[in-house]
Amino acid sequence: MGLEGEVAQLRRGNLDALSQLIARYQNRLYRYLLRLVRDPAEAEDLFQQTWLRVAEKIESFDTRRNFDAWLFTVARHLALDHLRRIRPRSLDEPVADDSGGETGADRLVSQEILPLDRILEIERSGRLAAALQELPVIYREVVSLRFEEEMKIEEIAQVLGAPLSTVKSRLRRSLEQLRASLESRGGAGGWS
Amino acid sequence: MNPRGVHDEFRSLMSLAAAGALESAEERRLEQHLSACPACSAEWEGWRALAGGLRRIPTPQPSARLVERTRRLAEAALDEAAEHRWNRTVLIFLLVFSWVLTLLSWPLVRLFSGGLLAMLDMHFERAWYGFAIFTTLTWLAGGVAAAMLSMRQRHARRFA
Numbered sequence: 001m002g003l004e005g006e007v008a009q010l011r012r013g014n015l016d017a018l019s020q021l022i023a024r025y026q027n028r029l030y031r032y033l034l035r036l037v038r039d040p041a042e043a044e045d046l047f048q049q050t051w052l053r054v055a056e057k058i059e060s061f062d063t064r065r066n067f068d069a070w071l072f073t074v075a076r077h078l079a080l081d082h083l084r085r086i087r088p089r090s091l092d093e094p095v096a097d098d099s100g101g102e103t104g105a106d107r108l109v110s111q112e113i114l115p116l117d118r119i120l121e122i123e124r125s126g127r128l129a130a131a132l133q134e135l136p137v138i139y140r141e142v143v144s145l146r147f148e149e150e151m152k153i154e155e156i157a158q159v160l161g162a163p164l165s166t167v168k169s170r171l172r173r174s175l176e177q178l179r180a181s182l183e184s185r186g187g188a189g190g191w192s
Numbered sequence: 193m194n195p196r197g198v199h200d201e202f203r204s205l206m207s208l209a210a211a212g213a214l215e216s217a218e219e220r221r222l223e224q225h226l227s228a229c230p231a232c233s234a235e236w237e238g239w240r241a242l243a244g245g246l247r248r249i250p251t252p253q254p255s256a257r258l259v260e261r262t263r264r265l266a267e268a269a270l271d272e273a274a275e276h277r278w279n280r281t282v283l284i285f286l287l288v289f290s291w292v293l294t295l296l297s298w299p300l301v302r303l304f305s306g307g308l309l310a311m312l313d314m315h316f317e318r319a320w321y322g323f324a325i326f327t328t329l330t331w332l333a334g335g336v337a338a339a340m341l342s343m344r345q346r347h348a349r350r351f352a
Contacts, residue, residue, distance in 0.1 A: 013274040015267050022263050030254040040252075047254060048262045055269035059277070128245045146211050147246035153213050168213050175207040179242055 007067050010058050022051060028149055029075055035144040036079040038133055046082060050075040068151065069158040076141070076159055083137065131181045139174030146171060198225075202232055209236075210243040272346075283338075294327050 001009070001020065009017035029050060034043040053074050061070055132140060145156045157167045202225045208214050209222055226233045 010270075013270055015270065018266055018270055019263055022259060022266065026259050027251050027253050031251050034252050044254065044258050047258065048265060051262050051266040052269045055266045056273055058270075059273065124245060125249050128242075129249050132246070132249070143246060146213075147243065148249065148251070150247075168208060171211050171213055172207045175211060175239075175242065179207075179238070182242070 003067060004063075007058075007061070007063065011061065011063070018051075018055065021054075025071060029071065031148055032072060032141075032144055033075055033079055035132070035140050035148070036076070036137055037083060042082065042086075046075065046078050049078050053078065066155060066158065068149075069155050072145070072149070072151075072159045073161070080137075127182065127185065128178075131178055131185070134181060135174055135177055138170060139177060142167060142170045143174050143178070199229070199232055202226075202229075203235055206232075206236055206239045210239040279342075290331075298323055 001017075003024070006017045006020050006024070010021060026047075030043060030047050033046045033050070034040060037043050037046065050071070054071065057074070061067070132143060135143070142156060142160075145151045145159060146153075151159070153164055153167055153171075157164050160167060202222055205214060205218055205222050209219060214222065226236055
C-alpha cells in the first residue's frame with residue numbers, strides 16, 4: 001500500500017495503517033525532533049506526542065494536502081511549544097555543544113577496523129553534526145528539513161507556515177553560519 | 193559592476209545553489225560564471241562539500257521500545273477517537289429523536305384525550321409553555337450529567 005492509501009486507511013481508523021505510517025516515518029520524524037530539541041529524552045517524548053496528536057486529528061486532515069508537510073507541522077508545533085515552556089531562551093540563542101566531547105574516533109573503538117576514508121568520513125560527519133547543533137533552532141530546522149528530510153522549498157514553507165522568501169533567507173543564513181563555524185574550528189576546507 | 197562585485201554577487205548565490213534553492217535562471221548564470229572563474233569554482237567546491245556532508249550525517253534512530261510504546265498509545269488514541277465519533281453520532285440522533293417525540297407527544301396526548309377542541313382551549317398556550325420549560329430543564333440536567341460521566345470515563349481511561 002502506498003502513502004496515500006495508508007493515510008486514507010488511517011482516516012477510516014485502520015490500526016494497521018497507523019503501524020505502517022509509524023514505521024515509514026519513525027527515523028525521519030525522530031531525527032527532525034532531535035534536531036529541534038537536541039535532547040534524546042525530550043525528542044522521544046515529542047515523538048510519542050506527535051503520533052498521539054496524529055491519531056486524534058487525522059479525521060480533520062485534508063487529503064489534498066501533503067501528508068509529510070502536515071506531519072512535520074504537527075511535530076514542529078509540539079516541539080516549539082515544548083521549547084517555549086521548558087527553555088524559552090533556546091528559541092533564539094545558540095547553546096553549547098552537548099555531544100559530550102565524544103568524537104567519531106571514540107565511537108569506533110569497539111568496532112571493526114574500517115577503511116581510512118570511512119573513518120575520516122565519520123569524523124567529518126561528527127564535526128558537521130556538532131556544528132549543526134550549535135545553530136539557533138530556526139536555522140537547524142531548515143537545514144534538517146532541506147538536507148536530511150530532502151523536502152522541497154515549497155514543502156518547507158508549508159511546514160514553517162512562512163513565505164518562500166523567508167525559507168530561502170533562513171537557509172542561506174544557516175549555511176553561511178555553518179560554514180563559518182566549521183572554518184573557525186578546522187580552518188578553511190579542513191572539514192571538507 | 194566592478195569585477196570584485198561580480199564575484200561577490202555569485203558567491204552570495206552559492207549557499208542557496210548548494211541547497212538547490214536557486215531559480216533556474218540564476219542557476220544557469222552561476223554555472224556560466226563558474227566555468228570561467230577558477231577562484232569562484234574553488235569556493236563552490238567548498239559549498240558542494242558542505243551540502244554533501246549535510247546529506248550524509250548519520251540518522252539517529254528511535255529505539256524499538258519507543259516505537260512499540262508509541263504504536264500502542266496511538267492505537268488506543270485512534271480507538272478512543274473512533275468511539276468518540278460514534279458516541280457523538282448516536283447522541284445527536286437520540287437528541288433529535290427525543291425532541292421530536294417530546295414535542296409531538298403533548299399535542300397528540302391532548303388530541304386523543306380531549307379531541308380537537310382541547311387544542312383550541314385558551315389555557316393550552318400557558319400549559320404548553322410550562323411543559324416546554326420543564327422538558328428543557330430535564331434535558332439540560334441530563335446533558336450535564338452525560339458530559340460529566342463522559343469526562344470521568346475519559347480521565348479514568350487516560351490514567352488506566
